[in-house]
Every structure is written in structure tokens, then in C-alpha cells.
Amino acid sequence: MSLLELEDVTASYGHAQVLHGISFSLSENGATGLLGANGAGKTTTLRAISGTVRTTGRILFEGRDISGLGPDRTAHLGIAHVPEGRGTLGQLSVRENLLVGAYQRKDRKQIATDVDYVLDLFPNLQERVRSNAAALSGGEQQMLAVGRAFMAKPRVILLDEASLGLAPSTARRVYDAIVRLRREAQVSMVVVEQNANLAFSVVDDATVLETGRVALHGSRDELMGMDAVRRAYLGG
Amino acid sequence: MSYFIQVVVDGLSNGAIYAAIALAIVLVYRATGLINFAQGGMAVTATFVAYALTRVGVPVLLALVVAVVFGFLLGALLERGVMRHFEGGDPDTAVVATIALLVVLSGLSAYFFGYEPHPFPSLFPNRTIEVLGVFVSLRSIGTITVLLVVMIALQLLFRSTKLGLAMRAVADNPRSSALSGLPVSRLLMIGWGLAAALGAIAGVLVAPQLFISPGMLDFVLVYALASAILGGLDSPIGAVVAAAFIGVVENLAGAYLDFIGDDLKIAVPFIAVIVILVVRPQGLFGRKVTVRV
Numbered sequence: 001m002s003l004l005e006l007e008d009v010t011a012s013y014g015h016a017q018v019l020h021g022i023s024f025s026l027s028e029n030g031a032t033g034l035l036g037a038n039g040a041g042k043t044t045t046l047r048a049i050s051g052t053v054r055t056t057g058r059i060l061f062e063g064r065d066i067s068g069l070g071p072d073r074t075a076h077l078g079i080a081h082v083p084e085g086r087g088t089l090g091q092l093s094v095r096e097n098l099l100v101g102a103y104q105r106k107d108r109k110q111i112a113t114d115v116d117y118v119l120d121l122f123p124n125l126q127e128r129v130r131s132n133a134a135a136l137s138g139g140e141q142q143m144l145a146v147g148r149a150f151m152a153k154p155r156v157i158l159l160d161e162a163s164l165g166l167a168p169s170t171a172r173r174v175y176d177a178i179v180r181l182r183r184e185a186q187v188s189m190v191v192v193e194q195n196a197n198l199a200f201s202v203v204d205d206a207t208v209l210e211t212g213r214v215a216l217h218g219s220r221d222e223l224m225g226m227d228a229v230r231r232a233y234l235g236g
Numbered sequence: 237m238s239y240f241i242q243v244v245v246d247g248l249s250n251g252a253i254y255a256a257i258a259l260a261i262v263l264v265y266r267a268t269g270l271i272n273f274a275q276g277g278m279a280v281t282a283t284f285v286a287y288a289l290t291r292v293g294v295p296v297l298l299a300l301v302v303a304v305v306f307g308f309l310l311g312a313l314l315e316r317g318v319m320r321h322f323e324g325g326d327p328d329t330a331v332v333a334t335i336a337l338l339v340v341l342s343g344l345s346a347y348f349f350g351y352e353p354h355p356f357p358s359l360f361p362n363r364t365i366e367v368l369g370v371f372v373s374l375r376s377i378g379t380i381t382v383l384l385v386v387m388i389a390l391q392l393l394f395r396s397t398k399l400g401l402a403m404r405a406v407a408d409n410p411r412s413s414a415l416s417g418l419p420v421s422r423l424l425m426i427g428w429g430l431a432a433a434l435g436a437i438a439g440v441l442v443a444p445q446l447f448i449s450p451g452m453l454d455f456v457l458v459y460a461l462a463s464a465i466l467g468g469l470d471s472p473i474g475a476v477v478a479a480a481f482i483g484v485v486e487n488l489a490g491a492y493l494d495f496i497g498d499d500l501k502i503a504v505p506f507i508a509v510i511v512i513l514v515v516r517p518q519g520l521f522g523r524k525v526t527v528r529v
């Protein structure tokens with residue numbers, strides 16, 4: 001059974017419908033990618049899953065239809081959304097941002113261990129643990145956003161363009177940590193990326209969106225073998 | 237020398253009044269990210285509830301407890317019924333909405349109790365003691381003690397509790413906080429409720445000195461805002477220190493600078509505040525707001 005399954009999902013902002021029937025699924029302990037040009041609807045698809053945009057169609061999580069639930073409810077069920085733009089809580093310290101991620105948990109000892117794990121995963125954050133998050137560099141903020149999502153101990157992390165605005169080497173480091181997280185923390189992922197090279201270092205398969213519709217779906221190797229995909233997303 | 241100390245001590249007891257309201261302003265700012273002008277209106281309304289109770293023979297302490305509970309419910313209700321429509325929108329609009337609330341609440345108090353000031357019974361004995369040649373009223377000592385307790389409690393709430401952390405997160409970025417499963421609406425309601433409850437305490441503390449009327453806090457609110465801003469807006473300790481500073485500077489100026497006198501002395505603390513903020517824009521105790529894009 002798949003962990004997460006979207007069936008014919010539409011989404012609208014006010015009267016403007018921007019998703020026109022999206023379907024794809026994510027298997028238990030899997031990682032799937034969402035690719036597509038600017039405005040294709042990748043971010044909106046993640047918002048549909050976390051319940052921050054109005055939708056129709058079915059969104060099944062562990063077999064249960066979660067469409068219509070708000071973000072605090074989907075978070076409670078085990079969905080952690082790392083939003084586009086990172087959502088850093090600027091006036092809180094790095095440590096406090098991580099603790100906010102663990103808000104719904106009660107296991108205090110394990111929370112402390114997990115903070116240490118995040119700081120081990122992202123050594124850059126280690127030295128900044130008491131600084132205001134607003135004072136971090138873009139890359140450090142992205143690391144913090146991923147760490148904060150992990151702190152919820154979710155079943156699935158929704159990752160929205162973690163490479164946005166980062167130098168290639170920084171983006172690579174963020175994705176290396178994400179790969180390690182996937183391996184060690186047994187968390188599933190939906191990875192939105194414009195940079196398919198980065199996405200394919202994490203995901204097993206991917207869906208390509210075009211103006212709010214599914215244009216293509218395939219395994220990692222299938223997609224990487226296609227000329228059109230290579231030209232559009234892999235830099236030739 | 238003892239005259240000087242007397243002036244300082246009197247200034248501190250004025251400062252305590254400003255501090256009471258300033259703490260409530262800091263609390264709402266911490267919990268909602270807004271400067272809430274309705275703060276004074278909520279405090280006065282709750283204080284009038286205490287007043288009505290004391291008029292029918294309820295002891296002041298019990299009246300205070302009822303006013304605090306009433307204040308909490310009033311704040312929560314106003315957040316739920318009114319402010320929620322402005323959340324997620326333009327913060328300026330929300331601040332204007334709090335001003336509208338202030339006007340409505342003052343109007344309601346005036347409708348029931350009139351505009352003229354009424355005497356209000358004090359929580360503390362109405363006596364003055366002499367310490368080393370300086371006269372201090374027990375009321376001032378009591379007020380300052382309560383304020384210090386409240387200040388420490390707020391500091392602990394924000395620094396060391398999960399609720400405080402959650403309230404600060406929501407004030408910082410409600411959408412992003414919701415993604416971590418924080419119950420944003422409920423936290424905002426609690427924030428407003430706590431602020432109004434604190435306003436009730438402040439109102440009951442200062443009413444014996446100011447006499448209760450719908451406009452009782454209009455004047456104080458200005459000083460309290462100045463204190464909160466000078467203190468860094470998000471720091472309970474900063475607000476109290478700044479309020480004490482303003483009270484003392486105001487009194488010293490009135491007493492020692494002849495050309496200033498009692499009429500002009502209210503301007504002095506504001507000039508001091510402006511000078512300090514030019515040098516230290518984040519206030520005395522505020523964390524520097526760092527923004528990177």
C-alpha cells in the first residue's frame with residue numbers, strides 16, 4: 001500500500017484553479033520527485049497535501065482521506081512541509097526553531113537527542129545554535145528548515161526547492177544531508193526541485209508537471225534516459 | 237540629599253504604573269506580533285468589573301480575581317470575534333482595528349459608569365512609612381512588588397515554557413508555525429486573553445491612585461508605549477526598567493529644572509526616549525532585529 005496517494009486533485013487560489021487533476025503516489029519509505037517549470041504547480045501540490053490550499057479530489061495518507069484538513073492536523077498525522085522560502089522563525093534562536101519543530105512531541109529526552117542529531121547532520125548550525133535564525137545565511141536557514149521538519153519525527157517530509165538561491169556547493173551539501181536523513185531516519189519524501197540532478201540524488205521516481213497537469217511519470221533511470229527531460233532539467 | 241531621594245522614589249512609583257501597562261503591551265507583542273492599542277480599553281473594562289463588585293461589598297482581592305478571569309475571557313473573545321478577521325492580512329490594518337476596539341470599549345465603560353472619575357479601594361493599606369527620611373507609601377511598595385512578580389513570571393513564560401515558545405513562534409510567522417502543528421488560532425486567543433488578564437491586574441493596581449474613569453489609562457498608555465518601545469518591545473525586564481527610568485526622569489525634571497515645572501515635565505521622558513532610540517534603535521534590552529534577504 002502506498003503511504004501517500006493523490007487521486008485527481010485540483011487546487012485553487014480564490015477563483016483561479018491552478019491544479020487540474022493531479023495523481024501520483026509515494027510508497028512507504030520511498031522518495032518521489034516533482035519536476036516542472038516555474039508556475040507548473042509544484043508548490044501548490046505540496047500545499048494541497050499539507051492542507052494550506054483549497055482542493056478537490058482525494059488525498060490518501062496511510063489509507064485515510066486527509067483532504068480538507070488544515071496544516072496543524074496534517075502535521076499531527078506525520079506530514080512535515082518544508083515550505084518554499086524556508087519559513088524560518090527569524091526572531092527565534094536556531095535551537096528554538098528546532099524545538100518548535102518538535103512541538104507535538106512529548107518524549108523530551110528523545111527530543112534532546114534529535115536536536116543533537118540535527119546539529120551533527122548540519123555542523124554549520126552547531127556554532128550558531130544560540131543565534132537568531134534571521135542572522136543565518138540562506139544555506140544555513142535551509143538546513144534549519146530541514147532540521148526543523150525532521151524534529152517532528154514525521155512519516156513524510158515535503159521538500160520545496162531546497163536548493164533555491166544557494167551556491168551549487170551549498171545546495172549539494174544540503175542534499176547530501178537529505179540523502180543521509182532519508183537513509184538513517186526512515187522518512188519518506190516528496191522532493192520538489194528545478195535542479196533535477198539534485199532531485200535524482202534522492203528520489204526513486206518522479207512526476208513532471210506542466211501547467212497544473214501531470215505530463216510524465218517515470219522511474220529515475222527512465223527519466224534520466226529521456227532526451228527531453230535531460231534538456232529541460234539536467235542541463236543538456 | 238533626602239529631597240533628591242524622595243523625588244526619585246516618587247518617580248519610581250509613577251514608573252510602576254507605566255510598567256504595569258507596558259508589561260501587558262510587551263505580552264501582546266510577544267504573543268501576536270502586534271502593538272495593541274485596545275490594551276488600555278481592555279484593562280479599564282476589566283477594572284470597571286472589579287469596581288462594580290467592590291461597590292456591592294465584594295473584597296478588593298476577590299474582585300481582582302474575578303476581573304482577571306473576566307479580562308482573560310474578554311481578550312480571548314475579542315481575538316476570536318474581531319481580530320481573527322484581520323489575521324494574515326496587513327498588520328497596519330490590524331493595528332487600526334485595535335484602535336477601534338479601544339474607542340468602543342471606552343465608550344461602553346462610559347455608557348455604564350459615566351466619564352467622571354470614581355475613587356477605587358486599594359489592595360494595600362493606605363499608609364505611608366518613613367525610611368531614612370524618605371516617605372514611601374505602602375501602596376507603591378505593594379504595586380512594585382506585584383509588578384516584579386509579574387515581570388519574572390512573564391520572563392519565565394517566554395524563555396522557559398513550551399507555551400511561551402509557541403506564542404513567540406506564532407507571533408513571528410503564523411503560517412510557518414502551523415506547518416509544525418502549532419494551533420495558531422488557539423495560541424493567539426490565549427495571548428490576547430493573558431494580555432487582558434494582565435491588564436486587569438494593572439488596572440486594579442493603578443486605579444486607587446488615578447481614580448477610575450473610562451479615560452483613566454489614556455495618559456498612562458502613552459508612557460507605557462514609550463516604556464515598552466524603549467525597553468525593546470519584546471523584553472519584560474526592559475519594559476520595567478524603561479518605565480522606572482521614565483518615571484524618575486519625569487519627576488527629576490519637574491523638581492530640578494525650574495523652567496520646566498509640572499506642565500512641561502511630561503515632555504522630558506519622550507525627549508530622552510527619542511535620544512536613546514536614535515543611539516540604540518532596538519531599545520535598551522531588545523534583541524537586534526536582523527533581517528537577511
Ligand SMILES: Nc1ncnc2c1ncn2[C@@H]1O[C@H](COP(=O)(O)OP(=O)(O)OP(=O)(O)O)[C@@H](O)[C@H]1O
Pocket residue numbers: 013016018036037038039040041042043044045084194
Ligand atoms: N498564493 C497564490 N495566489 C494566487 N495564485 C497563486 C498563488 N501561489 C501560486 N499561484 C499561482 O499558481 C500557479 C502555480 O504556482 P506554484 O507556486 O504552485 O508553481 P511552482 O511549480 O511551485 O513554481 P516555481 O518553480 O516558480 O516555484 C502559478 O500560476 C502561480 O501564479
Ligand SMILES: [Mg+2]
Pocket residue numbers: 042043044084160161
Ligand atoms: Mg514553487
